[in-house]
Amino acid sequence: MLRNMRKAGQTVVGKAIAFIFFGALIVSFAIWGIGDIFRAQPASTVAEVGKTTISVNQVRNAYTNQLQQLGRQFRTVITPEQARLFGLDQQVLNSLVTEAVLAEEAKGLGLSVSDELVARSIVENPAFRGADGQFNRALFDQALRNAGLSEAGFVQEQRASMARAHLAEALAGDVTVPNAAKEALHRYAAERRNASYFLLTAALAGDVPAPTNEQLQSFYEERKGTFRAPExxxxxxxxxxxxxxxxPDTVSDADARQRYEQQKAKYGQPERRTIQQIPFTSMDDAQAASAKIKEGAAFEAVAAERGVAASGLDLGTFTRAEMLDPAVAEAAFALEQNGVSAPVAGRFGPVLLRVTQIQPEAVRPFExxxxxxxxxxxxxxxxxxxxxxxxxxxxxxxxxxxxxxxxxxxxxxxxxxxxxxxxxxxxxxxxxxxxxxxxxxxxxxxxxxxxxxxxxxxxxxxxxxxxxxxxxSREKTLDEVRDQVVAQWRDDQVGQRLSEKARQLTERLEKGEAIEAVAQEVNAPVKNATDLARNANKDDLSAEAVNRIFATPVGKAGNASNAADSRAVFKVTAATVPPMVTTTQEAQNIDTQLRNGMSDDLINQYIAQARQDLGVTINQQALQQATGSGEF
Incomplete structure (x- = not known):
């Protein structure tokens, strides 16, 4: 057919017919909207927060990173379906929206972070430290490559992250915890109680006759789920x-020595230098200051002229690998002790450097x-x-x-x-x-x-x-689990009998009878428990029974399940709370716990209001595109 059309198109009549046919086709495309094929483009923005946009790539990268972390955590590949069950897509999006909200707010407030603070945060980041605990330039570069980031992009993100952190610190960094809140938490944690009690054991339940088939069948039917066989x-x-x-025996001496020479710093302490610097806004200013020093001016005096105090000169003590700026590292490690460099075009502007101390390398021998x-x-x-x-x-x-x-x-x-x-x-x-x-x-x-x-x-x-x-997974038949069902039925009967007996004895205590007289009737010794603490077992009292004692007013009686086959009947005799001493570690822990909780609440409320004020728009189709959870 196509061959016939091509032949017809070579004649004058054929060309005219083709012109009319394809012209009509183009008009019909325009009428029926086929032009949308050429105009429609995949959405590139997942969310808009004020003037900040969150792109599909940002969401995809964050989502992929979280997916990989989950995979490492569970030691398996997490499928998209499993990720959705975890709510991973929404978690990632909410995190990015929160970052965008804080970034918008920080920008609106004019918050900024200096180059020095950014550089210090990178150098001190544990992720970029080598085996010697110091900043390792190679690890830094490798991390950026793995993350698909340029150095400039990482520095920009670090600066934005620090600005967000400063905003959060300003919002909730100096929260004052009310004394009433600290007292309440102290009372809950430090309160101690005393109680007199006795135990009702399974023997007091008497003889429990064997269940009839009807009783056993009914008990089994009511609890079928507990007798399921797992898949x-x-x-x-x-x-x-x-x-x-x-x-290891196949590694030659030459290979081992070559590795030793390549990684000497790993097997000892590499050379470290204490470095001072004077920053300048222009190279001309730096050269003028350098000329003064060469003429005899003191390094500190030139720094003072620039408004840099003596205490602000120190850049720190570094190995060559720890220095973020290669140009500054090269110049600093070429100097003699107390030597001053020529002007250096550093990453954050021109500087003059001085080395005040040199610690020689000390490396363990190869052997x-x-x-x-x-x-x-x-x-x-x-x-x-x-x-x-x-x-x-x-x-x-x-x-x-x-x-x-x-x-x-x-x-x-x-x-x-x-x-x-x-x-x-x-x-x-x-x-x-x-x-x-x-x-x-x-x-x-x-x-x-x-x-x-x-x-x-x-x-x-x-x-x-x-x-x-x-x-x-399946429900086991009664015949398969008959012995288990009988045992549980008996335990249930014992529990019911002990519960009823404990209720009766508790009522007598509440009417004023002495606990010794009530306990003697069931041949149970009365015991005294002191210094009971919440959520902790003590002697032969379970944590469940102790918590019930704390839920009962002083002077009142109660009872609680104490173990699988016993029940405690008790009377609360005392409750004490030591005074809160604000200088103790416990008081500091309480203050920290409440402060962190209140800080989180303040930040969450601020973010919620800021989201409302800025306006947050989510493109669900773009989110599906970013997380691979929909057609696009």
Whole structure:
């Protein structure tokens, strides 16, 4: 057909017909709105907060990061469906909206953060510190690459984050906790009670006759849910562990020495320098000041002319790797002690530098750390080999090769698990012997038969698994659980009898009878409990019984379940609260707890009002696009 159309289009008549046909087609497109195909574009903004927009990419990046964190936490791949069950999309969006609200408010209030504070926050960030605990430029650069950020973008985000933190601090950083609140919390935590009590044991319930079939059937029907068998799954697993692959003895002396030379700072203390600086707004000013120093002017005097006090000169003590600005690091580590640099074009403007102290490097000898280095190299090589074997196994899995065959080919052990429940237990209630049992159980129950699962990443390797069978949860029949039902029925009967007996004895105490006389009637010894604290068991009183004592006024009687087969009957004899001493650690903890709670409430209320004032618009379609939870 297309060939015939092309032939017809080569004639004059054919061209005229084609012109008329396609012209009509274009007009019809315009009439029926087909032009929307060319005009419509995917939404790029998920939310608008005042004048701040939150883009699809921002949400997608934050969502992906949170998804990966959850995956690492549960040691498995989190599916979009599971993420939605966690409410991850809304959590991420709310967090970004809150940041945008605080950013808008900070901007409106004119809050800003100096370059020095930003630089210090980066240098002091634990995430950028090496094994020696100091700032490591290589780690910093690697972190930015992993996050897909430029250095300028990270500095900008750090500055914005600090501005938001300053606003939050201004809002709730100096909250005064009312004394009444501190007294109330102190009273709750520090109150102590005394009580006289006796215990009713199962023996006082008397003989409980065996239940009839009708009673047992009725009891079972009312509690069927407690006799359900959990869902069990059968699975095959195969583990690959890097520790078994590592071979330190194969690392040559030359390789170990080369690593030692490359990472000397790791095995000792690298050279550190104490550095002072005078900042300038222009290079001309810096050069003029440098000329004065060369002519004999003191470094401090030139700093004073610039309005920099002697106490403000110190930049700090650093290794070369810890310094954020490469130009400043290069100049500072080229100076002699007490030497002053020429003007340096630093990242945050021109500076003059002076080195006031030099701490020479002190490195452990190679022989002392050789074994450590060989183990490290062997683990790295094993990791490389591990990844190679991992990729080979994944290729075999992609070719639909059974896990049992792969284990045989690679010389790995196939773990066959006939039954595992969601808690990682077998049918006998024993823990299943499999690497990363909890994560493995979660992964198995998140999968299904016939599903090609991602390998679980362990601390030192991988675990592959297949679900080979599913035994659904079911209600056990009465015949299967008859002994358990009988035992529970008897416990229930004993509990009812003891509860009724305790009620009667409590009424007598309330009418004024002495606790000793009431206890003697049931041949129970009276005991005295002192210094009882909330939510804590004491002697033979359970925490449940102690809490009931705290819920009963002084001088009053009560009773409470004390254990599976006993009940406590008591009379509260005293309640004491020590005075709150504001200088104690306990008082400080109370103040901190209340202050944090009140601060959070203030900030949340401020954000809620600011959201209302600024106006927040959410594009649900763009949110679905960012989180991969809808069609787009």
């Amino acid at each position: 069990y799954r059968a699975a095959n697993a195969m583990a690959l562990d890097a520790a078994a692959i590592a071979k 002392e750390v050789a074994a450590e280095i060989r183990s490290e190299i062997a683990r790295e090589r094993a990791q490389s080999e591990l990844e190679k074997i991992h990729d080979e196994i994944e290729d075999l899995r992609a070719g639909a090769k059974p896990l049992a065959d792969i284990a045989k080919e690679k010389g790995l052990t196939l773990i066959q698990i006939p039954a595992i429940d969601a808690q990682g237990l077998d049918k006998a209630g024993n823990p299943v012997d499999v690497p990363e049992r909890d994560a493995f159980a979660k992964a198995v129950f998140a999968s299904d038969m016939g599903v090609d699962n991602e390998a679980l990443r362990t601390g030192s390797g991988y675990v592959w698994y297949d679900v080979t069978g599913i035994e659904a």
